[in-house]
Amino acid sequence: MQGISRRGLLKTGVAAGVLSLSGMPLRAQTRGGKLTAGLSGANTSDSWDGRTHSDLYMIASAQGAVFDSLTEVGADGLLKGELAESWEASADAKTWTFNLRQGVTFHNGKSFGADDVIESLQLHVAEGAKSAAQPIVAAISEMTKISDSQVQFTLESGNADFPYLMSDYHLLMYPAYQIEEAIANGIGTGLYQVQSFDPGVRMVATRYPDHYKGDSAGFFDEIEYIAINDNTARMNALMTGQVDAINRIDFKTEALLRANPALRIQEVTGNQHYTFAMLTDSDPFGDVNVRRALKYGINRQEMVDKILLGHGKVGNDTPIGPANQFYHAEMEQLEYDPDKSKFYLQQAGLDSLNIDISASNAAFEGAVDAAQLFQASAAAGGINLNVVQEPADGYWSNVWLKKPFSAVYWSGRATEDWMFSTAYEAGVPWNDSQWDSNDNARFQELLLMARAELDSDKRREQYFEMQQILRDDGGVLVPMFANYVQAVNNRIASPDTVGNLWQMDNARMAERWSVA
Numbered sequence: 080m081q082g083i084s085r086r087g088l089l090k091t092g093v094a095a096g097v098l099s100l101s102g103m104p105l106r107a108q109t110r111g112g113k114l115t116a117g118l119s120g121a122n123t124s125d126s127w128d129g130r131t132h133s134d135l136y137m138i139a140s141a142q143g144a145v146f147d148s149l150t151e152v153g154a155d156g157l158l159k160g161e162l163a164e165s166w167e168a169s170a171d172a173k174t175w176t177f178n179l180r181q182g183v184t185f186h187n188g189k190s191f192g193a194d195d196v197i198e199s200l201q202l203h204v205a206e207g208a209k210s211a212a213q214p215i216v217a218a219i220s221e222m223t224k225i226s227d228s229q230v231q232f233t234l235e236s237g238n239a240d241f242p243y244l245m246s247d248y249h250l251l252m253y254p255a256y257q258i259e260e261a262i263a264n265g266i267g268t269g270l271y272q273v274q275s276f277d278p279g280v281r282m283v284a285t286r287y288p289d290h291y292k293g294d295s296a297g298f299f300d301e302i303e304y305i306a307i308n309d310n311t312a313r314m315n316a317l318m319t320g321q322v323d324a325i326n327r328i329d330f331k332t333e334a335l336l337r338a339n340p341a342l343r344i345q346e347v348t349g350n351q352h353y354t355f356a357m358l359t360d361s362d363p364f365g366d367v368n369v370r371r372a373l374k375y376g377i378n379r380q381e382m383v384d385k386i387l388l389g390h391g392k393v394g395n396d397t398p399i400g401p402a403n404q405f406y407h408a409e410m411e412q413l414e415y416d417p418d419k420s421k422f423y424l425q426q427a428g429l430d431s432l433n434i435d436i437s438a439s440n441a442a443f444e445g446a447v448d449a450a451q452l453f454q455a456s457a458a459a460g461g462i463n464l465n466v467v468q469e470p471a472d473g474y475w476s477n478v479w480l481k482k483p484f485s486a487v488y489w490s491g492r493a494t495e496d497w498m499f500s501t502a503y504e505a506g507v508p509w510n511d512s513q514w515d516s517n518d519n520a521r522f523q524e525l526l527l528m529a530r531a532e533l534d535s536d537k538r539r540e541q542y543f544e545m546q547q548i549l550r551d552d553g554g555v556l557v558p559m560f561a562n563y564v565q566a567v568n569n570r571i572a573s574p575d576t577v578g579n580l581w582q583m584d585n586a587r588m589a590e591r592w593s594v595a
Contacts, residue, residue, distance in 0.1 A: 109593050113300060113301040113303065114299045114323055115321070116304050117307040117321070117324070118306065118326055119327050120326075122134075123472065126262065127146075129146070129212075130211075131210075135326055138581060139304060140276075140304055142251060143590065145284060146251040146253075146267030147252055147269050149179075149245040152493050154574060154584060162180050163180065164178050165178045166178065173236065175241050178229055179227075179229065183291045186287060187266050195252055195253065196222075197255075199251065200219070214508075219234055236530065252267070270589065271286060280306050284302050284589075285302075299594070308472070314328065320341075324583070326582045327444050327565065330390060330445075340569075342569065345563070345567060347564075351488065351490050351562070351582075352400060353382075354489060355450075355556040358482075358511075363427070364484070372420045372422075375417070375423065376415075376460045377558050378415040379394060379413070386448060387445075392559065394558050403498075407543045407546040407547070410550065415456060418460070433465070434484060436464050437467045437484065437485040438450035438467070438485070439468065442479075443487075447486075467482075469485075487511060488561075489502065504523070512553065512554030522549070563582050573591070
């Protein structure tokens, strides 16, 4: 993934309407028709509250269709403006001024402006709010309305990546003083207006007339997103023509899809990674020697071969992937070594280890099988894993962040700081290893240093060291990076460049695709 240089980002906003920077082909796209997609990641507890979104179904429904954010990561990885037209920063990247797009209206007719930005962001730091974007907004010490079309943010410390963070899918823009109503009914400024929404079942929306993006995006008259969490059912829905596109194909039946002339497969390499997270504030995972024993007890290449069937690459217990600017590709790879597992168990004062590991295919396709492979490989090193197969519905609310050892997937993030500040900074809501500053003081120190560093060479050194710390001491096992592999009916046209930040073209298929 390439992006605007961090230094160039300080004074540059990229126009949202420039097709050559959006990953969309320059040829005209057909307007009209309907897109029906069968998507996993839905729950009966889903809502239009962006603070709660954690999986594809609601990301694609909300930020990908009904709502907008200030900025957007294009299909080619470049940052561009969405509700913000441009931005500029002070020399220390501590003060950022965003120029807002004018003439934008919400679906209820209210005009968009600075008040909406400030109130929408304040949602994430409100008392009792539970939002993964809380660290992003909490880092803003002051939000100032300069005019209806200009907002200034003063950060606690410099952050060269701040405009990227404003594209986070939790940071949806709602109408000020009407947020409760907007969340209840799905009122945004997006390309599509909600017609019906049955949480965990179905969402239907139609193209919003006279949208500010004009003819450059949002080519369908109507979109319908059907919740199909079951992998077999999702595949069957595509094969029988009930839906036009699905995410997360089953690699075991990939040959059937490829043999169907009406279908095509999209495969994109990004930063998606499949993990097993240990809560380090729970026994026995607080002991770094136990964590190291588990790191050497997992056969990473076997998982890539048998779970991904080659659609990915081996991970090295860091979330920074091949699409990141400061990916440490030369870092020595952790290898499967049962003898080292035994050694580190002994260092922890143990002869063997008996623990549960929770898994569900809601975490990632093949998660249960992956946990069973881990069970088999770890046994040779004296680690006895009991695989607990959890229900798919409610996995993210009842298992993740609650059970001590569980399967997880992450889409990754466009920048290193965005990824680390979301899931590895001490105290953030989505730190799924609960790895706190007492256990990783050097990591936390480097995180703050790198965030404000504008020298790319120094920043690279800092991020390389952070990746080494995670590999050696961290509480998250990252055995594999998985390509995004999804399938589309040929009656739907998609751009030559498909986004690799999230599944389904950065979850923006409703915006970027069209009828063929």
